[in-house]
Amino acid sequence: MNKAVVLLSGGLDSATTLYYARQKGFNCHCLIFDYGQRHKKEIRSAKKIADLARCEWQVVKINLPWRGSALLDKKLDIQTRRGLNIQTPADNAIPSTYVPARNIIFLSFALSCAEAIGAKAIFIGANAIDYSGYPDCRPGFFKAFVKAADSGTRTGVENKPIKILTPLINKTKSEIIKSGIKLGVPYRFTWSCYKGGNAPCGKCDSCRFRQKGFREAGLKDPIWSN
Amino acid sequence: MNKAVVLLSGGLDSATTLYYARQKGFNCHCLIFDYGQRHKKEIRSAKKIADLARCEWQVVKINLPWRGSALLDKKLDIQTRRGLNIQTPADNAIPSTYVPARNIIFLSFALSCAEAIGAKAIFIGANAIDYSGYPDCRPGFFKAFVKAADSGTRTGVENKPIKILTPLINKTKSEIIKSGIKLGVPYRFTWSCYKGGNAPCGKCDSCRFRQKGFREAGLKDPIWSN
Numbered sequence: 001m002n003k004a005v006v007l008l009s010g011g012l013d014s015a016t017t018l019y020y021a022r023q024k025g026f027n028c029h030c031l032i033f034d035y036g037q038r039h040k041k042e043i044r045s046a047k048k049i050a051d052l053a054r055c056e057w058q059v060v061k062i063n064l065p066w067r068g069s070a071l072l073d074k075k076l077d078i079q080t081r082r083g084l085n086i087q088t089p090a091d092n093a094i095p096s097t098y099v100p101a102r103n104i105i106f107l108s109f110a111l112s113c114a115e116a117i118g119a120k121a122i123f124i125g126a127n128a129i130d131y132s133g134y135p136d137c138r139p140g141f142f143k144a145f146v147k148a149a150d151s152g153t154r155t156g157v158e159n160k161p162i163k164i165l166t167p168l169i170n171k172t173k174s175e176i177i178k179s180g181i182k183l184g185v186p187y188r189f190t191w192s193c194y195k196g197g198n199a200p201c202g203k204c205d206s207c208r209f210r211q212k213g214f215r216e217a218g219l220k221d222p223i224w225s226n
Numbered sequence: 227m228n229k230a231v232v233l234l235s236g237g238l239d240s241a242t243t244l245y246y247a248r249q250k251g252f253n254c255h256c257l258i259f260d261y262g263q264r265h266k267k268e269i270r271s272a273k274k275i276a277d278l279a280r281c282e283w284q285v286v287k288i289n290l291p292w293r294g295s296a297l298l299d300k301k302l303d304i305q306t307r308r309g310l311n312i313q314t315p316a317d318n319a320i321p322s323t324y325v326p327a328r329n330i331i332f333l334s335f336a337l338s339c340a341e342a343i344g345a346k347a348i349f350i351g352a353n354a355i356d357y358s359g360y361p362d363c364r365p366g367f368f369k370a371f372v373k374a375a376d377s378g379t380r381t382g383v384e385n386k387p388i389k390i391l392t393p394l395i396n397k398t399k400s401e402i403i404k405s406g407i408k409l410g411v412p413y414r415f416t417w418s419c420y421k422g423g424n425a426p427c428g429k430c431d432s433c434r435f436r437q438k439g440f441r442e443a444g445l446k447d448p449i450w451s452n
Contacts, residue, residue, distance in 0.1 A: 063287055064335075068342025094380050100341035104378050105334040108327050109290075115326035116294025141378035148374045152330050152367035154320050 001027045003119040005110045008032050008057065010045030012190045012210060013125035013168055016180035018053055020167050021123045023183055029117060030057035031110055035064055035102070036072050038196045045191040052186050060109055070096035071194060078194050078204050095132050095205065097194055103136035104145065107164065111149050114162045121163040130173035130209045142166055173213025181219070188222035227253045229345040231336045234258050234283065236271030237418045238436060239351035239394055242406035244279055246393050247349045249409055255343060256283035257336055261290055261328070262298050264422045271417040278412050286335055296322035297420060304420050304430050321358050321431065323420055329362035330371065333390065337375050340388045347389040356399035356439065358431045368392055399439025407445070414448035 004026035008014045021028050032046040043059065050057035070076035079096040103126065110122045126137040135141060146164050150156035168176050180187065192210045193200035200207045200223065214221040230252035234240045247254050258272040269285065276283035296302035305322040329352065336348045352363040361367060372390050376382035394402050406413065418436045419426035426433050426449065440447040 058291060060291075061289055064338060064342075065284060065286075066339045066342035068338075094383075098380055099338075101334050101338035101375075101379055104374065105331070105338060108331040108334045112290060112294075112325075112327035112331060113292045116290075116292035135380060135383045136378035138377070141374065144370070144374040144377045148330065148367065148370040149327075151364070151370045152362035153327055154324055154361060157320075157361045 001025065002121070003027045003029060003114075003117060004121040004123055005114045005117075005119045006030045006055070006123045007106050007110055007125070008046045008050060009125075010042035010047075010049065010190060011125075011192045011206070012173075012180070012187060012213070013127055013176060014046070015049045015125075015185050015187070015190045016176050016183065017123050017125035017167060018049065018055065019180065019183040019185045021121075021165075022053055022055065026121065026123075028053070028055040028123075029113070029119065030055050031106075031113060032057055032059045033062055033106055033109075034059055035062040035099070035105075036067075038071055038074060039191065039194055041196050042191040045189055048189045049186060052189070058113075062105065064099070066100075069099040071099050094134065097132060097205065098134055101136070103134075103141070107145055107149075111153060111162060115153055115155050119162065121165055123165050123167070125168050126166050127168045127171065127173075127176070129170060130213065132205045132209075139166070139169055142169070172216070173209050174216035177213045177217045177219065188225060190223070227251065228347070229253045229255060229340075229343060230347040230349055231340045231343075231345045232256045232281070232349045233332050233336055233351070234272045234276060235351075236268035236273075236275065236416060237351075237432070238399075238406070238413060238416045238439070239353055239402060240272070241275045241351075241411050241413070241416045242402050242409065243349050243351035243394060244275065244281065245406065245409040245411045247347075247391075248279055248281065252347065252349075254279070254281040254349075255339070255345065256281050257332075257339060258283055258285045259288055259332060259335075260285055261288040261325070261331075262293075264297055264300060265417065265420055267422050268417040271415055274415045275412060278415070284339075288331065288335075290325070292326075295325040297325050320360065323358060323431065324360050327362070329360075329367070333371055333375075337379060337388060341379055341381050345388065347391055349391050349393070351394050352392050353394045353397065353399075353402070355396060356435045358435075363395075365392070365395055368395070398442070399435050400442035403439045403443045403445065414451060416449070
């Protein structure tokens with residue numbers, strides 16, 4: 001059974017990705033990042049989801065003392081788009097919740113872990129359709145990162161490259177949810193809201209993409225039955 | 227005065243790189259990584275060197291619980307090449323001191339820091355001449371990493387890419403030392419040995435490259451006068 005490293009944030013996309021990887025027959029090793037995010041609650045969600053999927057997990061604690069993001073700094077506002085039209089955002093600006101180089105950092109750790117444990121693949125639930133416009137969620141970035149990984153690692157230069165797989169990259173949120181329901185993803189335990197409150201705020205980008213996804217899928221979000 | 231992030235390990239190459247960047251007029255912000263390396267002593271050296279250069283520094287603590295390297299795991303032997311012919315290694319095998327994806331991780335943090343503090347460049351003292359054969363020290367890797375960085379960051383997509391500079395990449399160790407002496411690099415406070423003893427072991431790759439460098443430069447290594 002091939003091993004895979006799965007980046008698990010505790011949100012809807014990464015949980016679906018984990019169940020997808022498991023269904024593809026991978027023995028999944030989940031990495032959960034504690035990077036000083038406001039919504040620490042997602043870490044508890046991630047552990048719960050990995051446990052329910054009966055997969056190993058590790059929490060990697062990261063210190064980004066320079067911050068530079070509303071997700072790391074409570075003094076900054078979590079922007080929401082005005083006149084939200086998510087699929088074709090009115091403005092292309094990258095929002096305040098962008099964390100500098102976040103996916104590059106996460107993938108670098110995943111690569112290190114994959115080499116050390118002998119995993120053949122890394123799964124990341126990035127999505128470039130119903131998303132906040134972060135540059136490190138787009139196909140071009142992953143393509144470029146694969147090349148850097150292949151030229152900078154032992155496995156890469158020995159011609160046994162580690163695959164970086166983004167199965168959700170071109171799906172809409174409702175397509176992700178519908179496929180996840182079939183895979184048995186326990187969405188009631190996932191956490192999406194950028195603010196770390198008791199209940200989702202319903203206003204941040206992440207909440208709104210989630211609402212839109214369930215609405216378009218014609219389903220009720222089970223998080224509200226918690 | 228443009229800001230730069232400088233990766234500072236406390237060894238000879240990174241110290242020279244810091245002094246080079248400073249001489250080029252950059253306001254240098256040093257990142258020092260505590261990643262569980264055996265030779266923790268280099269962290270003390272790095273702080274000392276940054277202080278002597280009157281530059282800001284930050285220690286970034288990283289947890290690589292999967293290890294996979296003799297530099298992280300005292301149970302593994304620190305290999306030394308047999309019949310050492312460093313410039314044209316008899317075997318091309320990557321040694322046991324290779325740390326999976328180390329420079330990818332370091333550069334990712336540097337990129338995050340550079341974006342957050344508004345630095346225009348990242349300096350790394352990688353060298354692909356008198357080196358241990360690590361794939362993440364070669365020019366091809368840096369070229370590929372730059373592309374990933376440009377496509378995955380705000381600064382990259384906004385067409386204000388952060389430069390990644392490797393001024394020592396094609397220099398021999400003796401050339402590095404000779405230029406460093408001119409720049410006033412305090413080599414007596416640098417630390418190269420992979421083993422964390424009181425004095426350098428004189429046998430590991432890192433010690434041997436250092437000895438070779440000073441010998442070929444016709445200079446005495448000031449570390450022995452400490």
